[in-house]
Amino acid sequence: xxxxxxxxxxxxxxxxxxxxxxxxxxxxxxxxxxxxxxxxxxxxxxxxxxxxxxxxxxxxxxxxxxxxxxxxxxxxxxxxxxxxxxxxxxxxxxxxxxxxxxxxxxxxxxxxxxxxxxxxxxxxxxxxxxxxxxxxxxxxxxxxxxxxxxxxxxxxxxxxxxxxxxxxxxxxxxxxxxxxxxxxxxxxxxxxxxxxxxxxxxxxxxxxxxxxxxxxxxxxxxxxxxxxxxxxxxxxxxxxxxxxxxxxxxxxxxxxxxxxxxxxxxxxxxxxxxxxxxxxxxxxxxxxxxxxxxxxxxxxxxxxxxxxxxxxxxxxxx
Amino acid sequence: xxxxxxxxxxxxxxxxxxxxxxxxxxxxxxxxxxxxxxxxxxxxxxxxxxxxxxxxxxxxxxxxxxxxxxxxxxxxxxxxxxxxxxxxxxxxxxxxxxxxxxxxxxxxxxxxxxxxxxxxxxxxxxxxxxxxxxxxxxxxxxxxxxxxxxxxxxxxxxxxxxxxxxxxxxxxxxxxxxxxxxxxxxxxxxxxxxxxxxxxxxxxxxxxxxxxxxxxxxxxxxxxxxxxxxxxxxxxxxxxxxxxxxxxxxxxxxxxxxxxxxxxxxxxxxxxxxxxxxxxxxxxxxxxxxxxxxxxxxxxxxxxxxxxxxxxxxxxxx
Numbered sequence: 199x200x201x202x203x204x205x206x207x208x209x210x211x212x213x214x215x216x217x218x219x220x221x222x223x224x225x226x227x228x229x230x231x232x233x234x235x236x237x238x239x240x241x242x243x244x245x246x247x248x249x250x251x252x253x254x255x256x257x258x259x260x261x262x263x264x265x266x267x268x269x270x271x272x273x274x275x276x277x278x279x280x281x282x283x284x285x286x287x288x289x290x291x292x293x294x295x296x297x298x299x300x301x302x303x304x305x306x307x308x309x310x311x312x313x314x315x316x317x318x319x320x321x322x323x324x325x326x327x328x329x330x331x332x333x334x335x336x337x338x339x340x341x342x343x344x345x346x347x348x349x350x351x352x353x354x355x356x357x358x359x360x361x362x363x364x365x366x367x368x369x370x371x372x373x374x375x376x377x378x379x380x381x382x383x384x385x386x387x388x389x390x391x392x393x394x395x396x397x398x399x400x401x402x403x404x405x406x407x408x409x410x411x412x413x414x415x416x417x418x419x420x421x422x423x424x425x426x427x428x429x430x431x432x433x434x435x436x437x438x439x440x441x442x443x444x445x446x447x448x449x450x451x452x453x454x455x456x457x458x459x460x461x462x463x464x465x466x467x468x469x470x471x472x473x474x475x476x477x478x479x480x481x482x483x484x485x486x487x488x489x490x491x492x493x494x495x496x497x498x499x500x501x502x503x504x505x506x507x508x509x510x511x512x513x514x515x516x
Numbered sequence: 517x518x519x520x521x522x523x524x525x526x527x528x529x530x531x532x533x534x535x536x537x538x539x540x541x542x543x544x545x546x547x548x549x550x551x552x553x554x555x556x557x558x559x560x561x562x563x564x565x566x567x568x569x570x571x572x573x574x575x576x577x578x579x580x581x582x583x584x585x586x587x588x589x590x591x592x593x594x595x596x597x598x599x600x601x602x603x604x605x606x607x608x609x610x611x612x613x614x615x616x617x618x619x620x621x622x623x624x625x626x627x628x629x630x631x632x633x634x635x636x637x638x639x640x641x642x643x644x645x646x647x648x649x650x651x652x653x654x655x656x657x658x659x660x661x662x663x664x665x666x667x668x669x670x671x672x673x674x675x676x677x678x679x680x681x682x683x684x685x686x687x688x689x690x691x692x693x694x695x696x697x698x699x700x701x702x703x704x705x706x707x708x709x710x711x712x713x714x715x716x717x718x719x720x721x722x723x724x725x726x727x728x729x730x731x732x733x734x735x736x737x738x739x740x741x742x743x744x745x746x747x748x749x750x751x752x753x754x755x756x757x758x759x760x761x762x763x764x765x766x767x768x769x770x771x772x773x774x775x776x777x778x779x780x781x782x783x784x785x786x787x788x789x790x791x792x793x794x795x796x797x798x799x800x801x802x803x804x805x806x807x808x809x810x811x812x813x814x815x816x817x818x819x820x821x822x823x824x825x826x827x828x829x830x831x832x833x834x
Contacts (some may be wrong), residue, residue: 302652332761343698380749387664388744389665410751411753412750413754428709429706431698431730432696433750433754434730435730435731438731438756439730439733440734440755444771444772447769447771449769454767456796
């Protein structure tokens with residue numbers, strides 16, 4: 199497969215993205231290849247600097263860059279030759295099989311919604327991230343930032359999407375889906391979580407285990423935590439902050455180490471017609487490498503098609 | 517001053533509450549006294565069991581208990597002789613100066629709103645908690661659970677309340693108030709935080725430093741983090757979970773130790789006409805002791821009157 203990489207996306211691009219691509223190439227099996235998207239001259243000179251054979255990659259020239267401060271929609275439309283817009287164009291024309299970027303997540307979302315489109319029946323795409331469980335393995339947290347005002351029906355669908363991810367990528371036969379709330383009783387929470395609970399209760403679309411709290415985040419009992427993007431983002435960045443503080447204090451611990459975002463590489467965007475992964479803005483080479491490998495794994499598991507099939511089945515059943 | 521303690525509030529009441537009251541008494545200076553509220557016979561027998569002289573306390577008999585699963589409003593009204601309802605009655609009649617309980621926070625809120633009442637001008641009471649800063653000291657997080665659907669004007673007032681707490685209890689001359697959000701730019705966040713930003717921008721009621729993220733929670737630059745009670749509760753319980761996991765793994769660290777909820781004793785309820793502190797349900801004796809001392813400190817700083825004065829001044833200025 200061909201994995202498109204936005205070489206100019208991320209706070210430390212293009213140096214770290216190129217280094218990450220070189221690391222990823224070493225880990226990929228042919229015929230899988232990384233397609234480097236961005237300013238060709240700079241890409242070639244960096245590959246030379248890091249002693250990497252350019253023939254190991256495909257390169258697609260994209261002279262523009264969408265900056266972090268720009269309005270995503272405007273920038274996406276006004277810069278059709280930016281690395282992000284180019285990536286989506288390649289994806290649309292099947293010149294790449296999947297696309298990954300640690301650049302403007304807003305612009306990535308614009309591409310997902312307006313170029314790739316959501317799977318029929320899906321209201322909103324969502325971004326998923328990973329939480330290290332205390333006893334090994336990873337829980338899924340969905341959404342982590344692209345739906346800060348998710349309504350009840352959208353949150354319900356996050357349950358479907360997270361459950362399918364756990365099933366087809368983590369190979370968990372019957373994933374436990376919990377609604378992240380501030381108490382376990384049915385009536386707890388804010389107006390939105392109270393409505394979501396009613397939608398999820400008794401569903402046959404996934405295995406709902408009820409309300410769960412953030413104190414349960416690291417436990418084994420829940421595989422998928424559903425929340426709106428605001429909450430997910432707060433949780434994610436708090437975990438990062440604790441990891442950073444403790445690392446700075448010289449605390450070394452194998453569990454704590456698993457909070458290192460570099461290990462996970464990014465957030466798959468679920469509910470759209472193609473495989474897209476959005477990386478963390480501060481991604482270094484290791485994070486970029488893992489973002490590329492994550493992109494491969496999501497694509498090779500055929501997740502998009504599984505989601506499409508599941509939605510057709512649910513629609514037929516209901 | 518007389519500090520009322522709900523002896524029957526909390527998962528480990530009445531044993532831990534009595535033990536906590538005994539610890540607190542050792543730390544209090546006369547004429548400060550703890551008023552033990554609950555089933556008198558049990559209180560006396562526990563004091564005897566723990567070799568404490570009953571004359572060191574006042575005891576007010578309250579034969580009923582509001583259980584955690586009960587509807588707070590119903591229970592509060594149907595059990596006027598419960599330890600919580602009795603505590604609020606004593607507070608109303610000035611027989612105690614302040615009231616603390618680790619019992620049903622819902623019932624405590626009912627007492628705050630319907631017996632004590634909010635300070636004129638305050639829309640909703642709020643609960644505050646403490647976040648240990650990386651370099652020492654404590655940040656304030658407001659609200660932590662009693663306002664899961666706080667609207668923009670309510671969140672704005674949390675900025676006022678948190679700022680006054682920092683000023684008068686932590687003695688910070690000009691506290692930095694940040695709006696907890698998922699990005700620092702003005703337009704970031706959900707619909708509510710976007711509106712709050714507009715209200716806070718340029719305010720003269722407190723020193724607003726803009727949007728802050730959960731990755732900033734442990735930094736020195738912000739003294740007060742404003743968020744709705746849903747977010748605050750998620751943050752608080754996630755911190756607890758991380759503390760618990762790492763403690764279980766045998767990691768000992770002086771900073772991490774400061775995440776131990778026992779140290780802080782509970783959440784002062786701000787914006788009401790009396791001093792009320794709500795403790796953590798899982799409070800042990802040390803947490804109860806610290807809840808009692810926190811209650812004393814908030815009362816002795818005259819926070820309620822400072823808030824009342826500040827609101828009158830803001831009203832006159834605007």
